[in-house]
Amino acid sequence: MSASTASSPSNSVAGLMDRYATQWAAPHAVRLALGAWRADLRTNDLELAGWLRAYFRDFLADDDAAPPAPCQLLALETPPQDLGLRYATREPDPGKTKVKEEYADLPDGRVVRKRLTGMVFVFGEGRNLALGPCRENPNQVVNFVNNRFIEHKLHQGCLLGHAAGVAHGGQGLALAGFSGMGKSTLALHLMNHGLDFVSNDRVLVGKDNGDLMMYGVAKMPRVNPGTVLHNPSLAPVIPPADREAFRALPQDELWTLEHKYDAFIDQCYGPGRFRIEARMKGLAILNWSRAGQGLNVAAVDIARRRDLLEAFMKSTGLFYEEPEGAHAPDFSEDAYVDMLAGCTVLEVTGRADFEEAARVLAGFLKGEGAGA
Numbered sequence: 001m002s003a004s005t006a007s008s009p010s011n012s013v014a015g016l017m018d019r020y021a022t023q024w025a026a027p028h029a030v031r032l033a034l035g036a037w038r039a040d041l042r043t044n045d046l047e048l049a050g051w052l053r054a055y056f057r058d059f060l061a062d063d064d065a066a067p068p069a070p071c072q073l074l075a076l077e078t079p080p081q082d083l084g085l086r087y088a089t090r091e092p093d094p095g096k097t098k099v100k101e102e103y104a105d106l107p108d109g110r111v112v113r114k115r116l117t118g119m120v121f122v123f124g125e126g127r128n129l130a131l132g133p134c135r136e137n138p139n140q141v142v143n144f145v146n147n148r149f150i151e152h153k154l155h156q157g158c159l160l161g162h163a164a165g166v167a168h169g170g171q172g173l174a175l176a177g178f179s180g181m182g183k184s185t186l187a188l189h190l191m192n193h194g195l196d197f198v199s200n201d202r203v204l205v206g207k208d209n210g211d212l213m214m215y216g217v218a219k220m221p222r223v224n225p226g227t228v229l230h231n232p233s234l235a236p237v238i239p240p241a242d243r244e245a246f247r248a249l250p251q252d253e254l255w256t257l258e259h260k261y262d263a264f265i266d267q268c269y270g271p272g273r274f275r276i277e278a279r280m281k282g283l284a285i286l287n288w289s290r291a292g293q294g295l296n297v298a299a300v301d302i303a304r305r306r307d308l309l310e311a312f313m314k315s316t317g318l319f320y321e322e323p324e325g326a327h328a329p330d331f332s333e334d335a336y337v338d339m340l341a342g343c344t345v346l347e348v349t350g351r352a353d354f355e356e357a358a359r360v361l362a363g364f365l366k367g368e369g370a371g372a
Contacts, residue, residue: 026043033059077135109123110124142218157206189354281365288350295351
């Protein structure tokens with residue numbers, strides 16, 4: 001292990017769970033169903049439970065009397081906690097410079113601490129605990145839930161992709177892109193063509209009875225003001241007064257703003273438009289620029305264009321724990337090429353034109369052209 005801890009007997013996931021579960025009662029439940037995956041989250045904070053139910057409203061389990069779900073999570077609203085651990089850090093992902101997380105490996109799992117917020121996440125051997133100022137950082141609790149889902153799918157043999165996703169008639173299209181290419185923005189433009197939303201920033205790709213499947217993550221897209229102003233469907237996301245203030249900004253400044261808004265799919269596009277899985281018909285990789293000329297969408301052989309895989313492959317990160325007693329999963333470039341064999345891969349080049357790209361890619365997904 002690359003991070004060590006003090007030698008106290010409580011420095012285990014089981015010990016920490018016992019300590020905090022005993023100290024704080026958690027009577028408020030949120031039951032989730034992400035496709036076939038079920039999770040029960042319990043918390044000591046009524047406000048947090050209400051916020052999570054509203055956030056996950058597309059994925060609430062409809063049977064409160066059902067047996068306990070296979071995945072159990074505990075989210076405790078507390079002041080920031082010092083667990084007495086010595087944390088280590090990893091190099092940030094490519095394109096990132098700031099280290100936001102630190103971790104400690106325990107005999108039966110791992111602890112991840114968020115430096116900025118003081119939130120702590122403890123997980124291993126089926127135990128999952130979010131601890132700290134959860135009410136102030138509910139999106140970090142959302143991410144923790146989704147990371148448990150991602151780990152579950154990886155254990156089933158899926159590969160993780162850095163991509164958004166949309167679907168039509170049960171057929172899915174993943175949208176990857178090099179940094180700043182606008183895959184999430186394009187996904188929301190595609191929604192205007194009657195498509196369903198599958199995922200904002202992560203997809204999992206795997207085989208099910210011979211079919212190539214893509215699975216989304218239950219996280220709402222987070223959009224910047226420039227995205228909102230150029231997509232009328234997103235109008236409910238920003239109050240009218242703020243919208244006018246953003247309209248007055250220069251375009252370059254508008255697109256580089258760090259301010260983000262949650263865009264709830266049902267609020268912007270109508271109920272029932274967030275689907276968590278689909279058969280994977282294609283992968284579109286954005287390799288365009290604002291200074292490009294025209295727009296070109298062309299099928300490529302990913303085995304020969306491995307340079308494009310960098311835009312899609314995603315490391316598992318600190319919240320992934322390898323399955324017990326199994327060979328290490330293969331997340332190599334070759335594994336991605338093999339998984340995508342038989343899937344149409346499209347490279348999108350030229351000028352970044354979201355409306356035109358949405359028209360062409362919607363046509364592909366509906367069987368109307370562009371390599372359909």
